Amino acid sequence: MSKYTKYIAIGLLILFLLTSLLSCGVVYTRNNSSSGKIPPGQAKKMTGSKSAKYYAPGHNK
Structure with missing residues (x-):
């Protein structure tokens, strides 16, 4: 393994993490x-x- 492939592998590992x-x-x-x-x-x-009738459930028209 050359020196550059080792750096590429480490860079890819860091990128993945x-x-x-x-x-x-x-x-x-x-x-x-x-x-x-x-x-x-x-x-x-x-x-x-x-008026509060617009906010009461069942009284919305």
Whole structure:
């Protein structure tokens, strides 16, 4: 094996290791019992609406 093929092999190994490390991802999930739902009154306050009936389930028209 020549000197240059040894450097190429080491470079490819480093490239493979960097690629495998950078391709890993972490997924964060939030597991609340309310699952992100907020009461209609709070949604009204957040949006500045005058009525909360548009945010109540079953009362959307």
